[in-house]
Amino acid sequence: MDHHLAELLDDLYAEGRAHDEPLADRLLRLRNMTPAAARLVALLIRVQRSGRVLEIGTSNGYSALWFADALRDTGGRLTTVEIDAERVAVARRNLARAGLADHVDVVHGDGAEVLAKAPDAAFDAVVLDAERPAYVEYWPHLRRVLTPHGLVAVDNATSHREQLTAFDELVRRDGAFAVELHEVGDGLLTAVRRA
Numbered sequence: 001m002d003h004h005l006a007e008l009l010d011d012l013y014a015e016g017r018a019h020d021e022p023l024a025d026r027l028l029r030l031r032n033m034t035p036a037a038a039r040l041v042a043l044l045i046r047v048q049r050s051g052r053v054l055e056i057g058t059s060n061g062y063s064a065l066w067f068a069d070a071l072r073d074t075g076g077r078l079t080t081v082e083i084d085a086e087r088v089a090v091a092r093r094n095l096a097r098a099g100l101a102d103h104v105d106v107v108h109g110d111g112a113e114v115l116a117k118a119p120d121a122a123f124d125a126v127v128l129d130a131e132r133p134a135y136v137e138y139w140p141h142l143r144r145v146l147t148p149h150g151l152v153a154v155d156n157a158t159s160h161r162e163q164l165t166a167f168d169e170l171v172r173r174d175g176a177f178a179v180e181l182h183e184v185g186d187g188l189l190t191a192v193r194r195a
Helices: 004-020 035-048 060-075 085-097 112-116 131-146 161-174
Strands: 052-056 076-083 104-108 123-128 148-154 177-182 188-193
Touching: 004 060, 004 085, 004 177, 004 188, 035 060, 035 148, 035 188, 052 060, 052 112, 060 076, 060 085, 060 104, 076 085, 076 112, 104 161, 112 131, 123 131, 131 148, 131 161, 148 161, 161 177
Parallel strands: 052 076, 052 123, 076 104, 123 148
Antiparallel strands: 148 188, 177 188
């Protein structure tokens, strides 16, 4: 990661924290991933040599910058989905500022709809950082859109554990995935499809 991108990430994370602190309504918050969680996902993208990654929950593009930087290294591409039009515009500006816009498609839309319309085996990795109660409904499509050895990474797995209990149990019961909880940032749940 170059110095310019590292500085931009530091600034965006600090701005996000300052923005969120006084807001009681969580839907108004940016709710960025922590640097530690985003760094781990970026590392997994590099290790997996991911070609196609889907992120649901773009916000201001903070985590998309991490993932796009990793995908620049692998020659891959990120599709990131955000339902709020204003945040889509902010994310596009931030990706352009970072020089990463050519590696990312920012989609203004609903994550569930994007998943439902995606072709089978379309993504090597899917990152979930959106409305946690919806993830159980995502599961059939998540399974379908993942490539063999595909990865699902879920943010806020310890900070909002109670909202992810049903999803965690569903994925573990599936049996086709190696599931691990990583105690980084707000917690990152990963599920990797076995061969």
